[in-house]
Amino acid sequence: MISALLAAAILQPAVNLPLVREFPMPGADRVTVAIVVPAPQNLSGRHLAAWYAIGDSLIDGTTEFSRNAIWEYGTQSGVPPRVRVFSDLIIVQVTAPPAGIDVAAHIASAMVRRPKLRDEDLAEAVVRRRQQSDAWSSWADPHVPDWDNLDAKYIEEVKGAAFQPERMVVCIAGAVPTGRGIAEIQKQFSQRNEIPKARVRLGENPKVKATIPGIAGTFEWTGTPITARDANFVHRIAALMALGVGKEGTMTRILRESLGYSYRQEVVVWPTARGWVPRMVAWRAGSSEPIEELTKATEAMAEDVEAWDESTLARAKVMTVSALAGNGLFQPFWGGPNEVLSASVEDRAVFWAYASLVGGEQLTPDFLAQVLKDLDLEKFKAEGKAVLDQASAGVRPAEETPDWPSNEAANSGSF
Amino acid sequence: MxxxxxxxxxxxxxxxxxxxxxxxxxxxxxxxxxxxxxxxxxxxxxxxxxxxxxxxxxxxxxxxxxxxxxxxxxxxxxxxxxxxxxxxxxxxxxxxxxxxxxxxxxxxxxxxxxxxxxxxxxxxxxxxxxxxxxxxxxxxxxxxxxxxxxxxSWRDSVSAAAWKTxxxxxxxxxxxxxxxxxxxxxxxxxxxxxxxxxxxxxxxxxxxxxxxxxxxxxxxxxxxSLPPGDERYADNEEEPISVPPTSTRIGFGRAAVVSGLGTPGTLATIAAAFAIRLQESSVSLVYTPTTRPGLVVLSCEDMAPFQRLAALDPSEQAALLPVAKRMLLQWIGQAENDPVIAGQIQGIIMVQGRAVNFQSMREQANGLSSDAFLAGWARLVGPESVRVGGTE
The missing domain is CATH 3.30.830.10 (Metalloenzyme, LuxS/M16 peptidase-like)
Incomplete structure (x- = not known):
């Protein structure tokens, strides 16, 4: 199964063409097209507002497809089109029955090359975003867009700087005959550039929200971005698995079972335009001494890494293969706030589209087997230690104090 | 969990x-x-x-x-x-x-x-x-x-309030x-x-x-080798009791009472819920599978989507039927191929002693009529829906 999932044809990007990857998945009952668009670097607060508004409005129509037409044609497989908007990535996805690969490619490419972006759609997107107050979204990206000062100029700049084919990565996965997906994408992108190029001017950086909505805040150990091109990438992933994936991971054993700090704690491998950022996060409510607890947890996890043994290593290797094969178990790769990537055709396409942006084409079964074979206990523990040593540890407090409803013991401070 | x-x-x-x-x-x-x-x-x-x-x-x-x-x-x-x-x-x-x-x-x-x-x-x-x-x-x-x-989350609170209601x-x-x-x-x-x-x-x-x-x-x-234990009695098959509408600190909810997996009304309501999510992307949808009476719950941070949905002309609602039907069929089909979710559904059906058949589900979904779909829509956001906060 791994070889089937990883077998891929690649079209290297030519001038004005995206990088295209194709992943036939035997037995799939549908085909999906995922397009990754990285944001221009160093977006100001106003540009970030424009980025979110554009991303959320892509699905509202293109020059040739109305919103209704996108829904009508884009839901033929029963899976609706979707746009995921991260602070520095947009991922557009359209799924179709096997015979509809041309339709999926057409709609998806139109959404990133000829979006309508009507004023009323952009305005509605802003309203929806401003109302968003869930904890996971706030955790995922603490940068606050400058909604108050967004105007058409910023929309045009971001659109022109970001939505150029050569910046994009496309993945066609599922029930796709070899070569057909690449041909369809070539066809769709062979026309002239649809959006005039533009530059994003420098501006005031977005503000950063220091708190989390609700009553639970976070302890987080944030690593530096990693890419599949890094020599130690697979080894680092294995160490992250041992630290924070599964209930036998270091984080659960230390933070939950030993210290009793949190119910949910895990490693999240978060996609950004610069690479996957390892984020070890634990949700903590009602702490009166968060810094002390953070320090204690860090020390306890470091001690635990020192005690890793051959069994820990074996578990991590099994999990690493499982995660990269995408069989739905032990998955640290996320596709949105509080959203682990699943084994669905759609999520595998998103994974490989994004992975292609950061050097993932080398992650073949043979490559994985070789590098995992090279990983011995000493190297493994060194990687785990490096994760903790290099991470930036911090607390993001909750905006509210727990009221612990109907619970006298909790109110008395025993929690 | x-x-x-x-x-x-x-x-x-x-x-x-x-x-x-x-x-x-x-x-x-x-x-x-x-x-x-x-x-x-x-x-x-x-x-x-x-x-x-x-x-x-x-x-x-x-x-x-x-x-x-x-x-x-x-x-x-x-x-x-x-x-x-x-x-x-x-x-x-x-x-x-x-x-x-x-x-x-x-x-x-x-x-x-x-x-x-x-x-x-x-x-x-x-x-x-x-x-x-x-x-x-x-x-x-x-x-x-x-x-x-x-x-x-506030969605959990809205759902709990709807069930209580x-x-x-x-x-x-x-x-x-x-x-x-x-x-x-x-x-x-x-x-x-x-x-x-x-x-x-x-x-x-x-x-x-x-x-x-x-x-x-x-x-x-x-x-x-387990002992048989006492015979299990279904103790939650009664009709909904319905208490006065409630509210939560954050969020609004609308919910439809459905009689359980395998019934046409339940499927029609779920199809309508899919259509509503397409129409209003900020609305969340929760249904916990059971063959007993239950709720299909919609929740949203803002009342405006529910107000827009309530005002939607029946012809506009009916226009969403083809898309909703496809999503319903895709969803049923997924059950057969996802052993995790299928295992839960199979398990609940077996312990509740009901006969629910995939094929009949698909047939029901394929034959979903406009009237049944609109009735499901009305159960969710019409006057008889279970309400958590707000008024249209």
């Missing part, structure tokens, strides 16, 4: 023994054992993976005001096994375990590569054994429960009440465990790339 997301799939299931002749040719085998426990083995998948689902009914042990949360706390201990070593045992073999508490059942699921299925049976055997809980274990778990409670005490939130949880003793947990580790009300579903007969023999060995 609580089931809080839409995990809605439909399954061919029945608790009667399938005739021997059919079993010989079929990749499936199901049986009710003498002690009342039921099992289903579906060996039709060829992907090298399996999922084993243990479903334990909530009938006879449903939460009350004083035991509100007992099943949830018990699930935390159940899933770890008596020695708290089940996760370690499984994960090093590439197997993963999860556990879920819903209003109607507790689910324990193990999934992973088929060559490790013997280890999954060993883990389930440990899970079915007597609990070994110290007072300190329970006190720590109570703290963890509070941390879990702190992660509940529709079903009063029959709709108690399966999470539990932290005050009640504080009062639980080790004896309470152990007593519940003894009442739950019986044949009646228990089902084991194994779906995947497995040998049908060998797996069936292993399940029989696993469940067959």
């Amino acid at each position: 609580l089931a809080s997301v839409l995990a809605l799939l439909l399954v061919p299931g029945r608790t009667a023994v399938v005739p021997t002749g059919e079993q010989n040719d079929s990749p499936r085998r199901r049986e009710v054992l003498p002690n009342g426990a039921a099992y289903l083995v579906d060996s039709s998948m060829r992907n090298g993976q399996f999922c084993m689902t243990l479903t334990i009914s909530a009938d006879n042990v449903r939460d009350s005001e004083t035991t509100h949360g007992l099943r949830h706390v018990w699930e935390h201990f159940l899933a770890q096994g008596p020695k708290r070593d089940v996760d370690a045992f499984l994960e090093v073999r590439g197997l993963g375990l999860s556990a879920i508490t819903t209003r109607d059942a507790t689910f324990v699921q193990i999934q992973g590569p088929s060559e490790q299925i013997a280890a999954a049976f060993e883990a389930m055997k440990r899970i079915l054994g007597p609990l070994e809980i110290q007072v300190s274990d329970l006190e720590r778990e109570k703290k963890i429960m509070a941390q879990e409670w702190a992660l509940r 529709a079903f009063a005490d029959f709709g108690l939130d399966p999470f539990g009440d932290l005050r009640a949880i504080q009062q639980f003793t080790v004896g309470d947990i152990e007593s519940l465990h003894r009442r739950q580790m019986v044949g009646n009300g228990m089902a084991c579903v194994v779906i995947g790339d497995v040998d049908r007969d060998i797996t069936a023999a292993r399940v029989t060995e696993l469940l067959g």
